[in-house]
Amino acid sequence: MLEIKNLVAGLDGMEILKGISLTVNKGEIHSIMGPNGHGKSTLSKILIGHPDYKVISGSVAYNGRNLLEMPPEERALEGIFLAYQYPVEIPGVNNAEFMRMAYNAKLKREGKELVDALDFEEILNAKMSLLGIESKFRERSVNEGFSGGEKKKNEILQMAILEPRLAVLDEIDSGLDIDALKIVAEGVNKLADGNNALLAITHYPRLLQYIKPRSVHVMIHGKIVRSGGHDLARELEETGYDRYIH
């Protein structure tokens, strides 16, 4: 599904990713771990097509297409979803209406009939109760005045609505208390149905107690220095990243 080859990329002429290769297949959960400031979030920005981040060399293929040539909304419509580390606030734009726009954009791409506000409310209510999310999320403006935890829940709610093929979770566990983390992790697990793939970017191994990745990759100084199975996460919890940083 996703094939990253020797990706070198950065921001403002600075090289942050220094040759990343990673293959994610349908139905797989991968985790990228590492300390802050080593390029994990840069990878997520490259995957969604953030205009400030530039690819210097290497390639990214997504379902056989050159991902790097696709504009950001095209990537989204093809099923790539980023759960943001810091979701942006959009004052004045109703959260439910925003999600309906996104949902309708997807339906339109699939050649299906669009939903009106009433029909969408049913879809939204179902997902909200699945994730145990309070109804006030509907009325508020997108992320405006949300606490850190609420913003993360809102990201997962959008993910549940849009049912992406490839979900990238960027530090979804940071700033969450343990109860909120469980809700978010349960939500993620409910969405994993074997047809989609998941890339969880995280600093802390504790998320991986709830989301079980097939592969764990350690990213240091813009490179993947080690890959392994779920055991690697446990090992990192005990030893930390220090021994990888030179």
Next chain:
Amino acid sequence: MEKTVSMPRYPLYNTNMKNEEIPHAYKREEYKYGFVTPIESDVLPKGINEDVVRAISAKRNDPDFMLDFRVNAYRQWTKMAEPHWSNLKYGPIDYQAVSYYSAPKPKKKLESLEEVPPEILRTFEKLGISLSEQKRLSNVAVDAVFDSVSVATTHQKKLKEHGIIFCSISEAIKEHPDLVRKYLGSVVPYTDNFFAALNSAVFSDGSFVYIPPDTKCPMELSTYFRINTEETGQFERTLIIADCNSHVSYIEGCTAPQFDTNQLHAAIVELVALDNAEIKYSTVQNWYAGDPETGKGGIFNFVVKRGKCLGRNSKISWTQIETGSAITWKYPGCVLIGDNSSGEFYSVALTNGYQQADTGSKMIHIGKNTKSVIISKGIAADHASNSYRGLVRVAGVAENARNYTQCDSMLVGDKCSAHTFPYIEADNSSAQLEHEASTSKISEEQLLYFQQRGISREEAIRTILNGFCKDVFKQLPLEFAVEAQKLLALKLEKSVG
């Protein structure tokens, strides 16, 4: 951001902000109404002097009191200087290079719609304003003003059954001289300011409305203004009187052809609300804004709009969507004289290209327990400059006056600017005045967030702007709100980013 202020006599602050983040967020839709209707017109030669004023008066067959009004206003005007305190930059206006009267021929009084020249009917059809018979099915009565003259007023008969007078002001001067004499200039006297004096001297037409006591006007009333001739100024005059316990909602729309020269538009709107009366006045202003690339041409829009809440418990509400004109200088306000009266001002001012707007409101509290609300949303894009200027004045006799002001600015692009000039003058310590303000910009991160959810950049900009303006849109009559949203969207169509 909330504060209660008493008695400062200076502008609270002045914000100047730029948005460096979105250099080319979108491009503009071409102006759709820029065509000219070829029609034979009766035009006075360019220039102004007392003889011209007398000639206009003669062409309108004015009664003596109107001739005196005009001549006095003209003499006043010659003693006044063009105001330059606004945040607008434009070259000197040559008042002798403007023609002050243009009327489509025939100039005889039209007895029915059949007598309106077909080119003019077609012009209004093209603008989406149907004056033909089938129009009677819809629930809006229209007074159509072409250059300086009212060419048609629909639904007059049905309105007459309710005792409502809705006609051109020149007809009102002839048919209802007592009402005109009593109220014309009672809200905006010709001594008020330079442009008010000019308008009072040369205005040729406009709309007149009188709602009798205990009457709720059964339909929306509307005037559509069209400037057609190059080098002609448009100076219309609107007077609306709502008698005791009456209610009226009034809509004004404007367009003009595309010329490389600037056309002068200096209008006056006066509203009078007596005891328990309510007037709701909505404007969608889409005059030609000039060439968006060069700033050439466009309407100079200098407008004085004021309402007088004369009666107890009366209410006047202004809602404006200002999207056109090269220059907009306009401060619709309310003078709250009756006890418990209230005034409202809701505004969206969108400027792009090289447009400049200096607009806001004036709320003058005189009666006891008077209330006012000002909600202003300014959007600036491209090279445009957008200023809010507002005055809230509480007179010494005005016990328990309350005002709430909120002025928000939004910037799109890196060459535009937004400015805020609020003035508060409180002479009574029981006043409660609140002022909130914000400046925001559409950020690249916000647009990307939409895009990451599969929503296009254009739709993202549109959605953010509609969200920004919704407090104002919801004040508009329903169909009009849809039109206004479309108009904003059209002006900011098509992302190139």
